[in-house]
Amino acid sequence: MKLGQLEIVNKILNLNQAIKKSEELRNQDKIVVLVGGIFDILHIGHILFLQEAKKLGDILIILLESDKTVKKLKGSDRPFNTQKDRAEILAVVSSTDVIIPLPYIEKDEEYDRVVISLKPDIIAVTKNDPDIIHKKRQAEILHAKIVEVVERLPYSTSKLAQLLKNDIA
Numbered sequence: 001m002k003l004g005q006l007e008i009v010n011k012i013l014n015l016n017q018a019i020k021k022s023e024e025l026r027n028q029d030k031i032v033v034l035v036g037g038i039f040d041i042l043h044i045g046h047i048l049f050l051q052e053a054k055k056l057g058d059i060l061i062i063l064l065e066s067d068k069t070v071k072k073l074k075g076s077d078r079p080f081n082t083q084k085d086r087a088e089i090l091a092v093v094s095s096t097d098v099i100i101p102l103p104y105i106e107k108d109e110e111y112d113r114v115v116i117s118l119k120p121d122i123i124a125v126t127k128n129d130p131d132i133i134h135k136k137r138q139a140e141i142l143h144a145k146i147v148e149v150v151e152r153l154p155y156s157t158s159k160l161a162q163l164l165k166n167d168i169a
Helices: 003-011 015-027 044-054 066-072 081-089 109-120 133-144 155-166
Strands: 032-037 060-062 100-101 122-126 143-152
Touching: 003 122, 015 032, 015 060, 015 081, 015 109, 032 044, 032 109, 044 060, 044 143, 060 081, 081 100, 100 109, 109 133, 122 133, 133 143
Parallel strands: 032 060, 032 122, 060 100, 122 143
Antiparallel strands: none
């Protein structure tokens, strides 16, 4: 295994490994920042969001949605990149510390359990996050902060996908 591959593997953790790492860091008085998303075709909006979220703390943890969840949310022709590929792409972004590839999650209570088990100090979001109600509820349970780090930029993987389809047609 090459050094680059080892670095990627060390960033991509299962939930139990991430819980342990988060706990160790909190015991060292480190600030844990949590974000979530699909990150299908990485664009400048994603990078700016991750960079600004990372500035809030010592470790940035990303909850990465499953392929099945992406299909349900975005349509049968998505994601373009598999969860494994999306995780590996995110792992080379310097502002990311931990990527947790999530299993398919159907209920808000399941997300709550994941977030609560990680015990982040901060949940970073974009302004006008469509899931803000759920994230505020999670933050309240944990006595964590919700921080809006960037405006939603005009970049969108869905818009890019539509442009690509139109260009091919």
